[in-house]
Amino acid sequence: MRRLILCLLLSGLVCGKAAELSLPLKDKSVRFAVIGDSGTGETPQFEVAQRMVEFHNLFPFDFVLMLGDNIYGSKSPSDFRRKFQEPYEPLLAAGVKFYASLGNHDDTNERMYKPFNMNGRQYYSFRKGNAEFFALDSNYMDPRQVQWLDRQLAASDATWKICFFHHPLYSDGKTHGPSVDLRRQIEPIFLAHGVNLVLSGHEHFYERLKPQKGITYIVLGNSGQLRRHDIRPSQETEKGFDTDRSFLLVEIAGDELYFQAVSRTGQTVDKGVLTAPAGKNLSARGYTVANSPLAAGLQE
Amino acid sequence: MAIRRLTASLMGISLWAAQVSPPASPNIADFGKGVAKYLKVRGNAVSAVPALKATGSPEEILDHERDLAISIRAARPGAAAGDIFTPAIAAEFRRILQAALSTPGADRMKKSMSDSQPSPLPQITVDAAYPAGVPVQSMPPSVLRQLPPLPPELEYRVVGRTLILRDIEANLIVDYLNEALL
Numbered sequence: 001m002r003r004l005i006l007c008l009l010l011s012g013l014v015c016g017k018a019a020e021l022s023l024p025l026k027d028k029s030v031r032f033a034v035i036g037d038s039g040t041g042e043t044p045q046f047e048v049a050q051r052m053v054e055f056h057n058l059f060p061f062d063f064v065l066m067l068g069d070n071i072y073g074s075k076s077p078s079d080f081r082r083k084f085q086e087p088y089e090p091l092l093a094a095g096v097k098f099y100a101s102l103g104n105h106d107d108t109n110e111r112m113y114k115p116f117n118m119n120g121r122q123y124y125s126f127r128k129g130n131a132e133f134f135a136l137d138s139n140y141m142d143p144r145q146v147q148w149l150d151r152q153l154a155a156s157d158a159t160w161k162i163c164f165f166h167h168p169l170y171s172d173g174k175t176h177g178p179s180v181d182l183r184r185q186i187e188p189i190f191l192a193h194g195v196n197l198v199l200s201g202h203e204h205f206y207e208r209l210k211p212q213k214g215i216t217y218i219v220l221g222n223s224g225q226l227r228r229h230d231i232r233p234s235q236e237t238e239k240g241f242d243t244d245r246s247f248l249l250v251e252i253a254g255d256e257l258y259f260q261a262v263s264r265t266g267q268t269v270d271k272g273v274l275t276a277p278a279g280k281n282l283s284a285r286g287y288t289v290a291n292s293p294l295a296a297g298l299q300e
Numbered sequence: 301m302a303i304r305r306l307t308a309s310l311m312g313i314s315l316w317a318a319q320v321s322p323p324a325s326p327n328i329a330d331f332g333k334g335v336a337k338y339l340k341v342r343g344n345a346v347s348a349v350p351a352l353k354a355t356g357s358p359e360e361i362l363d364h365e366r367d368l369a370i371s372i373r374a375a376r377p378g379a380a381a382g383d384i385f386t387p388a389i390a391a392e393f394r395r396i397l398q399a400a401l402s403t404p405g406a407d408r409m410k411k412s413m414s415d416s417q418p419s420p421l422p423q424i425t426v427d428a429a430y431p432a433g434v435p436v437q438s439m440p441p442s443v444l445r446q447l448p449p450l451p452p453e454l455e456y457r458v459v460g461r462t463l464i465l466r467d468i469e470a471n472l473i474v475d476y477l478n479e480a481l482l
Contacts, residue, residue, distance in 0.1 A: 073433060074432060074433060075358070075362075075432075076358070076362075077357075077358040077362070079358075080358040104415065104416070104435045104436065104437060104438050105416070106436070107471070108436065108455075108468050108471075109361055109365055109468070109469065109471065111354075112353075112354050112355060112361045112364075113354070113355070113356070113358065113361060114354045114356040115356055118354070119354050120354055138438060139436065139437075139438040139439065140438070140439055140444070140455060141439075141444065142439075142441070142444040142445075142449070142450075142455075143444065143445055143449065144449070144452075166438075167412075167438060176412075176415070177408070179412070180405050180408060181405060181409050181412075181440045181441055181442050182440075184441075185441040185442070185445075
């Protein structure tokens with residue numbers, strides 16, 4: 001009996017909290033998860049992946065966005081197995097699709113790796129319901145890619161225009177900080193075409209910034225890596241979490257986008273809802289972000 | 301199939317050449333000619349290697365990269381550093397890079413380009429693979445705007461202070477420029 005109690009206590013320590021979903025699970029909603037800087041192949045990546053599987057049972061998301069640094073270090077076939085296939089095997093087996101963007105630790109030819117759904121392209125877009133996703137290669141934002149982005153965003157009539165790439169335009173990270181040069185090049189395009197949400201990695205923590213010129217920026221680079229206490233909170237910080245790994249769940253239902261950031265141990269570290277202006281393809285300005293009292297100020 | 305790939309490659313060269321206009325200086329025009337010459341050689345080499353489609357097999361990707369690199373090397377025996385970055389072109393590139401990295405915020409760009417660089421830095425060799433385990437550093441967009449545009453097959457990268465001209469699909473160092481960054 002004593003051994004059983006000890007086992008239960010130990011399993012609780014390892015497994016953390018039971019999964020608690022804060023998303024509404026609305027009918028016909030677009031559901032996805034987000035990971036960044038994940039491909040270490042080390043235990044925490046597997047633990048985050050396991051937590052994602054638990055949440056997938058509650059919140060059956062259809063796809064996962066990858067914010068770069070998908071395969072760290074060497075790129076042998078065994079690395080692809082250890083740093084991607086094995087951790088996410090249950091999700092892959094369940095038909096969950098992964099859409100990758102490239103980080104500075106990735107090889108460009110990962111674009112040929114079918115499970116990353118890049119189809120040989122370094123940057124690409126795809127549509128899900130009323131949302132369009134734009135995967136960018138922030139390692140190499142040359143004029144050709146800038147032109148492509150401008151054209152694609154201009155042509156999109158999606159209510160939700162979501163860009164994802166590796167280097168954050170805004171960040172309170174001590175180690176890297178914002179990619180100001182990149183921001184100069186592409187933020188005007190985001191603003192001109194009503195981008196709603198921007199997801200980036202590179203910084204090994206979770207941070208949601210206050211909307212910048214109407215656009216919500218989330219940094220998520222701790223799905224495998226972690227740089228503890230690397231956030232230097234500023235007036236722009238809305239929510240930060242830099243003491244453990246995490247991933248993000250997102251649900252889009254009409255003009256509402258719900259999000260929940262979950263730690264490796266199952267703790268909800270941030271949640272809220274973004275509301276788009278009525279009608280489609282409107283400017284991102286006028287967004288409201290509702291935070292739950294529970295999420296506010298939680299930084300462990 | 302091979303002829304179709306070769307034709308597509310030659311058409312790509314024409315399209316790219318049309319974008320590189322007008323050249324800012326004779327040196328940049330010469331650089332464009334050097335790149336076009338490489339693309340022509342590459343086009344023949346590529347046609348000898350089966351095209352790669354997206355695959356779930358990392359082995360296939362690596363095999364294709366290796367086979368393509370072997371074919372390109374065989375097609376340009378004697379390739380050496382400075383074939384494309386001739387002394388005159390090298391001086392022009394150094395000038396462009398110095399100007400691009402002297403702007404406000406340049407320190408942050410330089411820091412970004414040196415992120416996670418190994419120490420000591422690896423040996424860079426023409427026609428060798430990009431060094432394994434070395435991050436493919438991000439290139440600041442404002443620097444890319446200043447450098448002559450490249451066709452989709454090639455890209456600029458930086459290792460240490462060296463600017464590399466890299467064949468993406470073959471992961472091959474086509475040429476490099478030492479002391480490119482001050």
